[in-house]
Amino acid sequence: MEELTRRFLAHFEQHYGQPFPADPYEQLRLAILAVFHSWNNDRAIAYREREKIPHDLGTAVNVQAMVYGNMGDDSGTGVAFTRNPATGAKEIYGEYLMNAQGEDVVAGVRTPVPIAELARENAAIYQQFADVCRILEEHYRDMMDIEFTIERGRLFILQCRVGKRTGAAAVKIAVDMANEGLISREEALSRVTPEQLDQVLHPQIDPNAALTVIARGLNASPGAASGIAVFDAATAVRLGKGGQGQQIILVRPETNPDDLRGMLASEGILTERGGMTSHAALVARGFGIPAVVGCEAIHVDVERREFHVDGRVVREGDEITIDGTTGRVILGRVALLPPSLTGEFGELLRWADAVRRLGVRTNADTPEDTERAVEFGAEGIGLCRTEHMFFAEGRRPIVQQMILAAPEAKAAQATVARLEAEREKADGAHRAHLEEELRQARAAAEEPTARYQGALDRLLPFQREDFVGIFRALGGRPCTIRLIDPPLHEFLPSREQLLEQVITLRATEPTSPQLAEAERLLTAVENLHEQNPMLGLRGCRLSILYPEIVTMQVTAIFQAAVEVQKSGIPVRPEIMIPLVGHVNELRVLREQLEATARQVMAEAGVEIDYQFGTMIEVPRAALTADEIARYAEFFSFGTNDLTQTVFGYSRDDAEGKFLYAYLERKILPSNPFETLDAAGVGKLMQLAVEAARAVNPTIKLGICGEHGGDPESIALCHRIGLDYVSCSPFRVPVARLAAARAALSVAGPADK
Numbered sequence: 001m002e003e004l005t006r007r008f009l010a011h012f013e014q015h016y017g018q019p020f021p022a023d024p025y026e027q028l029r030l031a032i033l034a035v036f037h038s039w040n041n042d043r044a045i046a047y048r049e050r051e052k053i054p055h056d057l058g059t060a061v062n063v064q065a066m067v068y069g070n071m072g073d074d075s076g077t078g079v080a081f082t083r084n085p086a087t088g089a090k091e092i093y094g095e096y097l098m099n100a101q102g103e104d105v106v107a108g109v110r111t112p113v114p115i116a117e118l119a120r121e122n123a124a125i126y127q128q129f130a131d132v133c134r135i136l137e138e139h140y141r142d143m144m145d146i147e148f149t150i151e152r153g154r155l156f157i158l159q160c161r162v163g164k165r166t167g168a169a170a171v172k173i174a175v176d177m178a179n180e181g182l183i184s185r186e187e188a189l190s191r192v193t194p195e196q197l198d199q200v201l202h203p204q205i206d207p208n209a210a211l212t213v214i215a216r217g218l219n220a221s222p223g224a225a226s227g228i229a230v231f232d233a234a235t236a237v238r239l240g241k242g243g244q245g246q247q248i249i250l251v252r253p254e255t256n257p258d259d260l261r262g263m264l265a266s267e268g269i270l271t272e273r274g275g276m277t278s279h280a281a282l283v284a285r286g287f288g289i290p291a292v293v294g295c296e297a298i299h300v301d302v303e304r305r306e307f308h309v310d311g312r313v314v315r316e317g318d319e320i321t322i323d324g325t326t327g328r329v330i331l332g333r334v335a336l337l338p339p340s341l342t343g344e345f346g347e348l349l350r351w352a353d354a355v356r357r358l359g360v361r362t363n364a365d366t367p368e369d370t371e372r373a374v375e376f377g378a379e380g381i382g383l384c385r386t387e388h389m390f391f392a393e394g395r396r397p398i399v400q401q402m403i404l405a406a407p408e409a410k411a412a413q414a415t416v417a418r419l420e421a422e423r424e425k426a427d428g429a430h431r432a433h434l435e436e437e438l439r440q441a442r443a444a445a446e447e448p449t450a451r452y453q454g455a456l457d458r459l460l461p462f463q464r465e466d467f468v469g470i471f472r473a474l475g476g477r478p479c480t481i482r483l484i485d486p487p488l489h490e491f492l493p494s495r496e497q498l499l500e501q502v503i504t505l506r507a508t509e510p511t512s513p514q515l516a517e518a519e520r521l522l523t524a525v526e527n528l529h530e531q532n533p534m535l536g537l538r539g540c541r542l543s544i545l546y547p548e549i550v551t552m553q554v555t556a557i558f559q560a561a562v563e564v565q566k567s568g569i570p571v572r573p574e575i576m577i578p579l580v581g582h583v584n585e586l587r588v589l590r591e592q593l594e595a596t597a598r599q600v601m602a603e604a605g606v607e608i609d610y611q612f613g614t615m616i617e618v619p620r621a622a623l624t625a626d627e628i629a630r631y632a633e634f635f636s637f638g639t640n641d642l643t644q645t646v647f648g649y650s651r652d653d654a655e656g657k658f659l660y661a662y663l664e665r666k667i668l669p670s671n672p673f674e675t676l677d678a679a680g681v682g683k684l685m686q687l688a689v690e691a692a693r694a695v696n697p698t699i700k701l702g703i704c705g706e707h708g709g710d711p712e713s714i715a716l717c718h719r720i721g722l723d724y725v726s727c728s729p730f731r732v733p734v735a736r737l738a739a740a741r742a743a744l745s746v747a748g749p750a751d752k
Contacts, residue, residue, distance in 0.1 A: 008020075047260060069101055073098055076099065077100055077101055079094050080129070080133070080146050082143050086166050086219070087222075088166075088344075093276075102158075122153075145162070167195075167288055170191065171200060178351075188348065189348070189355060192737065197348075198288065203224055214314075216326075217329065218292065220324060221284035221291035224321060224322065224325065224334070227320070228246065228249070229320050230262075231250075231300070233258065240267070249267060250270070260283065264289075267289075269292075271293045292324055353736060353740070359380075360735045360736050361382030361478075366466070372729045373729035376729060379478075380480075385485070395462055399455070400492060402455035402456060404451075405451035409449040419437055456552045460556045461556075463557070468564055483575065485539050489525055492524060495526065498521055502515065538579060543577070544589065562608065577615070590612045611634055612631075614632050619645055622687060626694060629692035629696040639681065639705030639713075642705070643676075643677065675710050711741070
């Protein structure tokens with residue numbers, strides 16, 4: 001020990017350029033400064049960024065006398081929770097070590113003993129500790145994290161704080177405490193964050209899957225995850241979330257605070273050492289990352305970037321699966337199943353539904369997604385993207401045929417219309433000449449027009465059958481259907497791929513029919529090329545120039561609605577015309593498409609409860625919402641494009657070029673494509689809401705961009721008075737809770 005002390009003192013003097021201070025007051029002063037300085041270390045910054053904690057709050061220091069758990073076999077130390085932080089079960093949960101200090105427990109260097117063993121080892125101390133747990137939990141009305149030390153047979157409570165917990169535990173503890181009368185239902189809703197609820201939606205391993213289980217450890221944080229094994233935090237950051245986007249499992253002997261960024265970039269965490277209160281376990285549970293810790297069957301070799309287990313070697317890049325619910329480590333990628341909403345989870349969401357004002361719909365394009373969303377509590381579809389149906393197997397060639405024929409048909413029809421107009425003004429020989437030209441033009445228009453209409457006729461039954469399935473899955477709930485939105489070139493192969501194909505075929509098969517088809521596609525792609533497709537021929541602009549496409553879509557929608565309604569299931573389609581910037585765009589298209597809808601209903605002898613509306617996604621539409629609302633029964637804010645056009649950012653370019661630098665340098669407080677920009681986009685939305693309701697008090701207002709599943713954005717939607725939000729199926733439960741919390745943040749929990 002004397003030699004070790006000398007080496008430490010020498011190291012300190014070499015590192016800091018001065019001897020270690022002998023004055024205990026100077027030691028205390030430097031220790032306090034060390035805590036203050038820790039506020040700005042890398043792991044603290046990463047934690048604040050993840051938890052959205054302001055960087056200017058600062059930290060505090062407690063100075064107190066020490067007690068020692070390493071003074072013999074009648075001394076010890078431990079960490080415990082008043083309830084199980086992994087499952088929420090009402091039981092004291094924790095670990096301890098005899099003849100040890102606190103760092104020995106939390107660092108993961110030694111594997112501690114479950115707290116239940118203390119009842120057998122020292123019943124009196126255990127009972128005293130159990131009484132303390134009860135008193136603290138009843139006082140704070142929450143699950144508490146308690147650190148304790150036993151010094152020569154005497155129990156000391158070092159500190160307590162509200163305990164970190166998994167999403168599943170947060171839900172169970174909140175519901176149980178409300179049912180026990182410790183807190184109100186409103187407070188239970190405010191206790192569970194949307195992020196915690198999202199954790200409960202982690203997938204689990206398919207019980208029917210064939211598994212190669214190679215080891216078992218402690219089930220530190222529930223949920224299953226698959227990915228490639230990596231062995232250090234830097235590699236995890238480079239390859240994982242926020243980097244290359246690969247799914248990775250971080251494998252470490254044990255983790256420490258310096259590993260935080262790598263842990264946050266991982267799908268799951270596996271450690272060789274450490275207990276249920278080790279750093280790896282606490283961080284994983286706090287952030288909802290599946291984790292298996294204390295897996296002593298494996299030997300991690302960080303330098304060789306591999307781990308060994310029973311003669312088997314798993315190297316970096318090999319796929320593994322961890323099951324944080326059972327503690328299993330599995331070789332290879334495994335089929336995962338989505339969770340179900342039962343028990344306390346369902347009860348909490350029912351309480352949320354009773355409180356929230358905002359409706360919650362889903363973005364879904366298939367019957368399968370619709371069924372899943374309805375299971376999760378969706379009250380309808382807020383965005384069904386009809387063009388997504390064109391990408392299904394066997395449909396793309398038909399869509400390409402339509403795109404190739406459409407410009408030819410339109411050009412030929414325009415020639416016919418021009419000649420007809422000229423003929424009406426002509427007489428004599430000139431009229432006879434025009435008659436001949438007109439005959440030839442009509443003949444020339446027949447073939448491309450037939451190809452164009454033929455493709456539309458083949459696509460119609462596909463769209464109709466898709467909507468039959470969606471309407472049945474909705475069971476009478478409303479369905480907002482966006483007509484074709486993206487530019488036509490998105491349905492064709494890329495120009496570079498086609499150019500390569502044409503050059504290759506010209507060199508190898510110059511007479512092949514494949515070459516002719518590739519050349520036609522290349523010509524179409526070049527004709528449809530735009531400098532800025534997002535602001536080009538798409539949405540309502542495309543529908544005005546090629547009205548046959550949306551006429552086909554509306555025909556398919558209403559034919560499906562008629563079929564389903566005749567079977568006894570009510571149908572409520574809401575036809576959404578996208579990218580409107582001027583009221584006349586909506587007026588012209590609505591008149592045309594409503595005529596189509598009425599014709600289908602008249603032929604079938606069935607009345608459908610339908611609406612027409614538009615997507616507000618360009619600033620001019622928001623600023624002229626009072627004009628547009630005269631022709632719309634609903635607005636749905638397309639906040640992805642609205643954010644792009646308000647900021648003047650291309651999302652694809654911004655996120656790859658400068659947006660993350662803006663976030664790091666605090667030029668922007670948050671990513672506007674993840675959380676709605678309240679000061680700009682939100683203000684524009686509020687102006688649109690007020691203007692629309694001033695002329696159309698019954699207009700229905702919602703949001704269907706990706707922001708519809710973000711809790712902060714949902715709170716903004718509540719404040720500006722929207723009627724509903726729409727999000728992906730798996731975000732529906734989160735949106736239900738976030739909407740309730742938004743309502744409570746205005747009214748305040750009942751017992752506050």
